[in-house]
Amino acid sequence: MRIRWWLLGLAALLGGAPLSGSAGAQAIGLRELSDETRGCYECHQRHTPGICGQWGASGHYRSNVGCYECHSANEGEPDAYVHYDFLMSNIVTPRDCSRCHDREVAEFSASRHALAGEIEGSLQQLLAEVVEGNRAFKTAGFPEGASAAAVAGCAQCHGSQVKLLEGAVPDPATWPNTGVGRVNPDGSRGACHACHATHMFSVVQARHPDTCGKCHLGPDHPQKEVYEESKHGIAFFALQHVMRLDAPRWVAGEESFTGPTCASCHLAATPNQDVTHDPGLRLSWNNRLTVSERMDAADERLGLASMDITWEERRMNMKDVCGSCHSERLTDHFFVQYDAVIELYNGKFARPGQELMDLAQPLLAEGAPFSRRADWIWYELAQHAGRRARHGAAMAGPDYTHWHGLYDVARLFYNDLMPALEELAASAQASADPARSDAGAKLKQRLEEVLGSADHAWWRGALNVDEKARREEARKRFEERWGR
Numbered sequence: 001m002r003i004r005w006w007l008l009g010l011a012a013l014l015g016g017a018p019l020s021g022s023a024g025a026q027a028i029g030l031r032e033l034s035d036e037t038r039g040c041y042e043c044h045q046r047h048t049p050g051i052c053g054q055w056g057a058s059g060h061y062r063s064n065v066g067c068y069e070c071h072s073a074n075e076g077e078p079d080a081y082v083h084y085d086f087l088m089s090n091i092v093t094p095r096d097c098s099r100c101h102d103r104e105v106a107e108f109s110a111s112r113h114a115l116a117g118e119i120e121g122s123l124q125q126l127l128a129e130v131v132e133g134n135r136a137f138k139t140a141g142f143p144e145g146a147s148a149a150a151v152a153g154c155a156q157c158h159g160s161q162v163k164l165l166e167g168a169v170p171d172p173a174t175w176p177n178t179g180v181g182r183v184n185p186d187g188s189r190g191a192c193h194a195c196h197a198t199h200m201f202s203v204v205q206a207r208h209p210d211t212c213g214k215c216h217l218g219p220d221h222p223q224k225e226v227y228e229e230s231k232h233g234i235a236f237f238a239l240q241h242v243m244r245l246d247a248p249r250w251v252a253g254e255e256s257f258t259g260p261t262c263a264s265c266h267l268a269a270t271p272n273q274d275v276t277h278d279p280g281l282r283l284s285w286n287n288r289l290t291v292s293e294r295m296d297a298a299d300e301r302l303g304l305a306s307m308d309i310t311w312e313e314r315r316m317n318m319k320d321v322c323g324s325c326h327s328e329r330l331t332d333h334f335f336v337q338y339d340a341v342i343e344l345y346n347g348k349f350a351r352p353g354q355e356l357m358d359l360a361q362p363l364l365a366e367g368a369p370f371s372r373r374a375d376w377i378w379y380e381l382a383q384h385a386g387r388r389a390r391h392g393a394a395m396a397g398p399d400y401t402h403w404h405g406l407y408d409v410a411r412l413f414y415n416d417l418m419p420a421l422e423e424l425a426a427s428a429q430a431s432a433d434p435a436r437s438d439a440g441a442k443l444k445q446r447l448e449e450v451l452g453s454a455d456h457a458w459w460r461g462a463l464n465v466d467e468k469a470r471r472e473e474a475r476k477r478f479e480e481r482w483g484r
């Protein structure tokens with residue numbers, strides 16, 4: 001114990017940043033540890049030694065930013081309570097960090113990450129609350145019950161709405177939670193510790209792809225898996241020991257030249273751009289939607305300030321990242337390939353599929369979504385396989401573009417969706433109810449048009465004659481070489 005305090009004192013002497021009495025400026029360290037923090041530390045060293053150790057190894061400790069500087073609260077704040085004579089808070093929010101990191105907080109707060117908690121009304125929420133879940137999880141804050149699937153699933157990535165009970169104790173249906181778009185009692189959005197885990201708040205960890213991989217993985221958005229497959233991921237796993245993830249300045253192409261991590265492309269600095277906490281500023285497409293849309297148009301619907309930043313500018317920002325390692329031609333041609341995949345998916349499957357699903361709605365209406373086979377097929381086609389294909393193409397993961405992507409899209413489209421809709425149209429047409437029979441006829445007509453179009457005619461054996469001859473010729477040669 002004595003040695004620790006000696007170390008703390010030494011750090012205060014050596015690491016003491018210029019004294020600034022106020023906590024209002026950007027990233028100021030204190031000359032020495034505050035008395036309050038000493039109080040917390042002394043007692044917590046016995047009760048939560050792990051937290052004290054993490055903090056002691058952090059940049060905050062070196063700058064004398066201690067327990068009290070983050071956990072202190074003001075009288076009247078919703079999350080304030082008295083803890084051993086200290087008025088403080090368990091919930092530490094971007095607003096608390098903004099006292100010293102106002103720029104990061106402003107950028108983060110303007111990003112979609114900060115809005116990720118707004119998932120109410122989505123199809124996914126219906127899945128978690130009704131299809132997978134029920135309201136059997138009752139707590140003091142939710143006497144009517146919450147869905148355990150949503151609390152321990154969705155909300156852990158997207159963020160809960162933290163609800164406080166008597167004495168500012170957070171309700172267990174809402175905390176612990178480090179979801180990136182958490183809605184906090186002070187009205188702020190997000191959780192910085194979604195990426196900067198407490199209590200090291202390490203940038204090494206934030207630059208590591210596994211940090212993003214807590215959320216960006218799985219059947220619907222396998223960015224982590226795509227990255228691992230890409231040449232960039234391979235370079236990271238082989239060469240991370242020379243990547244200088246701990247460098248204070250970490251510029252793509254300079255300190256980090258062997259290959260990019262998620263953070264390099266989406267957030268970190270380049271020779272021409274600063275670090276940003278708004279990854280949307282480097283994206284041209286929004287591929288979360290059924291039909292991909294340009295980012296400025298998608299932001300406009302949300303009313304985000306970034307809607308005035310055109311998708312072309314954002315594309316330039318991303319190309320600038322690539323340009324720290326690659327030639328302009330490689331970068332440009334990569335994006336030509338990427339755009340072609342988006343157009344293929346949008347044009348061949350997403351737009352006609354959406355149109356057919358819209359026409360099918362009057363015929364599906366009796367049941368709730370997901371009680372009908374067509375809903376499951378369409379959900380997996382657009383929200384799972386369709387996203388996988390687009391994410392694979394965006395980040396150079398060919399297995400996701402193809403086998404986990406467009407292959408699955410095509411299988412679901414031809415093998416499952418078309419037969420389901422044809423059956424639906426046929427049975428509706430035979431109905432005695434004229435409205436239903438009419439809706440069936442409309443669906444049938446559109447199905448015929450779609451399946452007769454150049455993209456899909458092959459399915460009913462109507463492949464273009466020249467194309468058919470070319471393919472037959474190639475198939476023969478292939479079988480001679482490889483066998484069947």
Ligand code: HEC
Binds near residue numbers: 044047067
């Ligand atoms: C005299 C001892 C003591 C002092 C002083 C003290 N704490 Fe604690 N604190 C505790 C104990 C004991 C717990 C409960 C630990 C447990 O649940 O394992 C606790 C819990 C906490 C929690 C978690 C509360 C929860 O409900 O999860 C936070 C955050 C916390 N303390 C921060 C601080 C801060 C910041 C200070 C200084 C301003 C401080 N503590 C001062 C003993 C102390």
Ligand code: HEC
Binds near residue numbers: 041048092199
């Ligand atoms: C840089 C800001 C910062 C500093 C410094 C800091 N904390 Fe925290 N602390 C947080 C954040 C953020 C959380 C997560 C709370 C939440 O989910 O809202 C947290 C959570 C906690 C918790 C509850 C979480 C758990 O894992 O049990 C305890 C206890 C705690 N802090 C104690 C301390 C103590 C003791 C110190 C000083 C040694 C300290 N904190 C220093 C920001 C900080």
Ligand code: HEC
Binds near residue numbers: 059065100101
């Ligand atoms: C009282 C001021 C203060 C508060 C409050 C504060 N920080 Fe810091 N933070 C600093 C200072 C000073 C540094 C620089 C430390 C250094 O040079 O390593 C820093 C550094 C950091 C770093 C970079 C660490 C590294 O390894 O280079 C991160 C990340 C960070 N803070 C996140 C947070 C988050 C998240 C919060 C809120 C939960 C927070 N800070 C609250 C003052 C503060």
Ligand code: HEC
Binds near residue numbers: 122126153155221289
């Ligand atoms: C493992 C973390 C994780 C879980 C669990 C999770 N999501 Fe997501 N969700 C994400 C990520 C990451 C994205 C963004 C993917 C992208 O950008 O491609 C996303 C995207 C979404 C979107 C699209 C948002 C938009 O901008 O169009 C909705 C809606 C959504 N999720 C709702 C839910 C619901 C409801 C649940 C629970 C049934 C859930 N998610 C479970 C991580 C998760």
Ligand code: HEC
Binds near residue numbers: 098190269275277
């Ligand atoms: C999506 C993950 C993510 C979230 C959420 C996040 N950060 Fe960061 N942050 C990073 C990454 C990655 C870096 C390292 C950037 C680089 O390469 O230098 C970083 C760097 C920092 C730094 C070091 C200085 C700098 O700008 O490089 C500070 C301070 C910081 N973040 C504060 C915050 C605060 C405060 C919040 C909450 C408002 C926050 N971060 C939320 C990923 C995140």
Ligand code: HEC
Binds near residue numbers: 116194283
């Ligand atoms: C705790 C979960 C979580 C973590 C960790 C996380 N994200 Fe996200 N991210 C999300 C969710 C959820 C969304 C979808 C937000 C929406 O569209 O509503 C998202 C959206 C994004 C987007 C699209 C943003 C936009 O403006 O369209 C990018 C890019 C992104 N994340 C990159 C990253 C990177 C890089 C990291 C790691 C440094 C990271 N994320 C860490 C959950 C997370």
Ligand code: HEC
Binds near residue numbers: 266
């Ligand atoms: C080589 C740079 C690079 C790396 C490394 C990288 N990405 Fe991306 N990412 C991109 C590009 C390019 C796009 C598509 C941009 C566009 O649409 O213009 C993208 C798109 C995204 C999106 C938006 C998806 C959507 O639904 O619209 C998310 C989220 C994302 N990346 C997360 C990650 C995560 C997480 C990692 C690490 C596991 C990662 N990225 C690694 C370049 C990269």
Ligand code: HEC
Binds near residue numbers: 253256319324335
């Ligand atoms: C920090 C350096 C760095 C950055 C930044 C970077 N790359 Fe790479 N990239 C590499 C390395 C190294 C390779 C492997 C080169 C090789 O084997 O020929 C590579 C390979 C590639 C390949 C070949 C993939 C394959 O499977 O053959 C493409 C395409 C590519 N990068 C595109 C991009 C794009 C697009 C961006 C920006 C969104 C980008 N890179 C950003 C370092 C980088």
